[in-house]
Amino acid sequence: MTTNRFLLRSLSIISIVILVSTSMYAGDGGSIYSLLGIGDLTGTLSVRSLGMGSTGVAISSSSALNMMAPATWAGLSRTRLEAAATYQGFSSNDGLTSRFIADLNLLNAQVGFPIAPSKGISLVAGFSRYSDVSYDTYSSGTGYTGPDTIPYSIHYQGTGGIGLGQLGLSYAPLAWCSVGASFDYYFGSVENIRTLTSSSSSYLGSRFDRITSYHGPGGTFGVLFNSLGWIAGGLKPLAIGASFSTRNNVTSSAQSILTFGSDPVTTPTEADTTADLSGAIVIPITYTVGASYAAGSRYLVAADFTAQLWKESSFNGAPPSDLGNATRFGFGIEREPSRETNPTWAERVALRIGGSFGTLYYHPKNTAINQWLVTAGASLPLSSSSRMHLALEYGERGTLTNGLTKDHVFRLTAAISVGEEWFVQLPEDW
Amino acid sequence: MTLRMRSAFRKFSRSLPALLLAGLLGSCSEDPTAQNAIVAPTSLPGVTFRDTTIFATQDSTFLTRLPMNGTQDLVGIGGGYTAMAIVRFYSPAGYIDTADVISATLQLFVTYHQGPATGTVSFDVHKIVRQWDPATIDWDSVQSGFYESTSALQPFTTTVPADSQTVTLPLDTALARKWIQTPDSADLDRFGMVLLPTSSSNAIMGFHSFTSDSTAYLPTLTVLTRGRNTTYVDTTVLVSGTSTFAGDCQAPTDQSSLTLQAGVAYRGWLGFDVSFMHQGTIINAAQLMVDRMPNPAFNTTLIDTTIDAHLVTGTTSTTYEATAAVLSNVSATSTTLTGDARHIVQSWLHGTNYGVLLRTTYLSEFSSFDRVQLQGRRSATPALRPRLHIVYSIMSVEKKP
Numbered sequence: 001m002t003t004n005r006f007l008l009r010s011l012s013i014i015s016i017v018i019l020v021s022t023s024m025y026a027g028d029g030g031s032i033y034s035l036l037g038i039g040d041l042t043g044t045l046s047v048r049s050l051g052m053g054s055t056g057v058a059i060s061s062s063s064a065l066n067m068m069a070p071a072t073w074a075g076l077s078r079t080r081l082e083a084a085a086t087y088q089g090f091s092s093n094d095g096l097t098s099r100f101i102a103d104l105n106l107l108n109a110q111v112g113f114p115i116a117p118s119k120g121i122s123l124v125a126g127f128s129r130y131s132d133v134s135y136d137t138y139s140s141g142t143g144y145t146g147p148d149t150i151p152y153s154i155h156y157q158g159t160g161g162i163g164l165g166q167l168g169l170s171y172a173p174l175a176w177c178s179v180g181a182s183f184d185y186y187f188g189s190v191e192n193i194r195t196l197t198s199s200s201s202s203y204l205g206s207r208f209d210r211i212t213s214y215h216g217p218g219g220t221f222g223v224l225f226n227s228l229g230w231i232a233g234g235l236k237p238l239a240i241g242a243s244f245s246t247r248n249n250v251t252s253s254a255q256s257i258l259t260f261g262s263d264p265v266t267t268p269t270e271a272d273t274t275a276d277l278s279g280a281i282v283i284p285i286t287y288t289v290g291a292s293y294a295a296g297s298r299y300l301v302a303a304d305f306t307a308q309l310w311k312e313s314s315f316n317g318a319p320p321s322d323l324g325n326a327t328r329f330g331f332g333i334e335r336e337p338s339r340e341t342n343p344t345w346a347e348r349v350a351l352r353i354g355g356s357f358g359t360l361y362y363h364p365k366n367t368a369i370n371q372w373l374v375t376a377g378a379s380l381p382l383s384s385s386s387r388m389h390l391a392l393e394y395g396e397r398g399t400l401t402n403g404l405t406k407d408h409v410f411r412l413t414a415a416i417s418v419g420e421e422w423f424v425q426l427p428e429d430w
Numbered sequence: 431m432t433l434r435m436r437s438a439f440r441k442f443s444r445s446l447p448a449l450l451l452a453g454l455l456g457s458c459s460e461d462p463t464a465q466n467a468i469v470a471p472t473s474l475p476g477v478t479f480r481d482t483t484i485f486a487t488q489d490s491t492f493l494t495r496l497p498m499n500g501t502q503d504l505v506g507i508g509g510g511y512t513a514m515a516i517v518r519f520y521s522p523a524g525y526i527d528t529a530d531v532i533s534a535t536l537q538l539f540v541t542y543h544q545g546p547a548t549g550t551v552s553f554d555v556h557k558i559v560r561q562w563d564p565a566t567i568d569w570d571s572v573q574s575g576f577y578e579s580t581s582a583l584q585p586f587t588t589t590v591p592a593d594s595q596t597v598t599l600p601l602d603t604a605l606a607r608k609w610i611q612t613p614d615s616a617d618l619d620r621f622g623m624v625l626l627p628t629s630s631s632n633a634i635m636g637f638h639s640f641t642s643d644s645t646a647y648l649p650t651l652t653v654l655t656r657g658r659n660t661t662y663v664d665t666t667v668l669v670s671g672t673s674t675f676a677g678d679c680q681a682p683t684d685q686s687s688l689t690l691q692a693g694v695a696y697r698g699w700l701g702f703d704v705s706f707m708h709q710g711t712i713i714n715a716a717q718l719m720v721d722r723m724p725n726p727a728f729n730t731t732l733i734d735t736t737i738d739a740h741l742v743t744g745t746t747s748t749t750y751e752a753t754a755a756v757l758s759n760v761s762a763t764s765t766t767l768t769g770d771a772r773h774i775v776q777s778w779l780h781g782t783n784y785g786v787l788l789r790t791t792y793l794s795e796f797s798s799f800d801r802v803q804l805q806g807r808r809s810a811t812p813a814l815r816p817r818l819h820i821v822y823s824i825m826s827v828e829k830k831p
Contacts, residue, residue, distance in 0.1 A: 029462075032468045032469075032470060032471060033471055035470060035471075035472070035474075036471065036472060092468045093468075094468045094469040096469070097466050097467070097468060097469075099462065099466065099467075099468055135470075136461065136462050136467065137462065137467040137468055137469070137470050137474075138462065138463070138464040138467040139470070139474055139476065140464050141476070141477070143477065143478070143479025143823065144479065145479055145480065145481035145821050148481075148821070150479050150714065150821070150823075152477065152479075152823075153464045154474070154476070154477060155464075156470070156474055194475065194825060196477055196712065196823065196825070198714070202715060203714035203715055203821065204712065204713065204714050204715070204772060205712075206712040206823075206825075208710070208825060256710070258710060258780070260712060260713070260772075260776060269773065270772075270773060270776050270777070270780075272709070272710075272776075272779075272780035274709060274710070321472075322471075322472050362471070364471035364472045365471070365472070398471075403469065403471075404471050405468055405469065405471055
């Protein structure tokens with residue numbers, strides 16, 4: 001395939017993914033918990049990892065890009081272009097009301113160039129959806145003034161999120177060891193809207209539209225020992241890896257647009273814009289350690305532990321309310337594609353199952369919000385080096401105690417991963 | 431088996447988009463409402479309602495000379511008021527150069543009067559000697575060099591007729607001739623005339639101007655001409671032109687009241703201290719209330735008067751928003767005028783608070799000598815001082831940056 005054909009095909013696929021994601025975004029929703037902190041943390045995992053219970057820091061791969069583990073990029077053998085979208089649904093129950101809310105979003109898009117595969121040097125750049133704010137709820141009450149009562153309701157809506165851009169390199173100084181690092185940049189905006197309406201026409205309503213934009217740098221580092229055979233022969237199938245993301249100061253700038261009127265949404269009669277309010281949030285250290293074991297020629301078992309220390313975070317200099325440390329333990333099994341000569345299409349399919357359990361960073365009302373997920377995944381070959389990665393996740397999070405909400409979570413993530421031989425140094429006698 | 435599996439996977443791959451779409455459509459949920467929304471897992475920023483009545487902390491009455499250019503013009507002296515009418519007729523379509531003017535009469539359609547029921551209006555007619563524009567001319571600009579000092583007419587005196595009646599007066603034929611013949615290069619004789627009241631007046635008369643909404647009541651100039659060497663008499667009727675008036679009076683200097691005086695004009699200004707509310711406070715309701723003092727004897731038409739309240743937008747009270755809150759009587763027997771001032775108060779919170787301007791209504795201010803005297807902030811009756819009743823709400827501060 002020529003470079004032009006590759007580019008055209010890749011761009012078409014990415015365009016379709018983006019188009020579908022953005023067009024389907026309207027009228028959707030997410031978890032009510034996303035009004036806390038910076039919203040639902042969607043992470044930077046590859047679709048392959050999602051299918052294996054969110055593992056992958058100790059799995060080197062030539063057919064997938066895992067942005068949370070820069071050291072795994074050393075296994076890249078072809079230029080790889082990848083884009084993923086997630087459809088997620090929440091069946092939420094607060095003990096009084098049940099609702100199903102769903103949305104479809106672009107999850108990530110990245111490209112990796114194996115500059116010197118023999119030395120594990122790869123250059124990788126990409127974008128991930130780091131957090132997702134998407135809530136929609138109400139409160140109501142009655143205001144009392146001297147001569148009158150004012151019945152009102154407030155509609156709370158939140159949209160947006162923080163994205164993460166990454167540019168990094170991997171390097172394998174030894175055949176069994178690789179390291180990697182990326183420069184990260186957080187950016188994005190969150191819109192929080194509060195619309196006050198009164199059922200009495202004597203009183204004006206109002207709409208507060210607060211748009212907070214975020215930006216700030218960070219870094220992620222990783223190390224991967226993809227075989228421990230150098231310690232003992234029996235440990236050859238065992239790999240261990242770790243990654244570490246720095247504590248990052250992300251500056252924020254908030255501006256509120258206030259509109260007033262009998263119907264402040266459609267026919268505002270007054271408008272006001274406040275000056276920018278600058279602030280900062282601290283995205284805390286994240287670390288992941290994991291191991292994988294190659295059981296035979298086609299099976300891979302992996303387990304990861306991830307922690308993010310949100311108790312050490314701060315929002316405009318203050319400790320975060322309703323947030324706590326997040327942890328996740330995941331495990332997964334992968335049946336890898338056959339390495340035989342001329343395998344059938346079905347034998348080239350990779351299958352995965354897994355599960356994870358952990359505590360989210362939400363701690364409303366001093367209550368830890370736990371989550372468990374069971375996962376399954378597959379990689380379907382589209383050509384010799386291109387894949388469609390699929391991951392299904394289903395699980396539960398939250399609790400009905402303390403007036404909180406329990407979510408049943410369903411996610412389907414699909415990624416197109418296209419590989420092509422760019423910038424690969426061919427043997428001199430080739 | 432292998433072929434069957436491959437076929438199955440191909441079918442699955444092809445049907446995947448349709449399955450996804452079906453799943454998405456099937457999962458579409460209606461937007462939440464106040465009744466069925468999921469309860470937030472944390473306390474959300476709420477709202478607190480409050481109401482208060484605040485009184486004006488500053489007030490003033492100030493003179494602002496205005497060009498009138500309204501729908502009626504005034505002439506006369508009475509009750510401390512002076513008004514001179516300024517009128518110019520446009521020439522006929524075809525100039526009349528070879529005829530003698532036999533007579534010229536001016537007809538005015540009366541719409542308004544102030545003063546005694548059988549009051550008298552007396553005025554001279556003076557030729558205007560310079561160019562003027564009704565959109566810019568005011569009392570100050572006609573005090574010198576505007577008209578000839580000698581009258582072109584013996585003082586015309588009339589008892590003020592009832593509304594809708596007419597007043598007809600003869601004009602100087604030489605003056606009228608200048609208006610219908612071909613002008614000289616400088617157009618020096620065509621600036622019109624001033625109806626200048628004399629001291630014999632004790633009332634004010636108002637008549638329809640050229641901007642009246644009824645063409646039947648426009649000022650009318652009828653000129654009779656006879657061609658030279660003929661006995662035929664032609665009648666030329668002119669009903670197009672431009673007019674205005676310039677008025678003056680002394681406003682009361684009573685510190686306990688505010689005076690809104692049309693036709694000159696005097697306006698009022700009020701300042702309220704709303705610093706106890708912050709930007710972002712929602713003004714759910716705001717009623718501006720002022721109380722009228724008894725009508726001055728000379729003004730007889732004010733029982734239905736409304737006044738306009740404008741948001742002042744600059745450091746001087748002459749810059750204000752064009753739209754106004756209209757303050758009207760609470761009831762026929764009440765002295766209180768009230769209006770919706772939500773926009774004004776809300777604007778004070780998200781901008782600089784320059785206060786509120788009070789004036790007689792737009793039409794009245796440019797066409798009459800209506801006067802409204804209001805209780806000021808130093809009124810002996812505190813409850814009647816200018817005041818604002820405000821219902822406002824405050825959203826709690828969000829926790830998020």
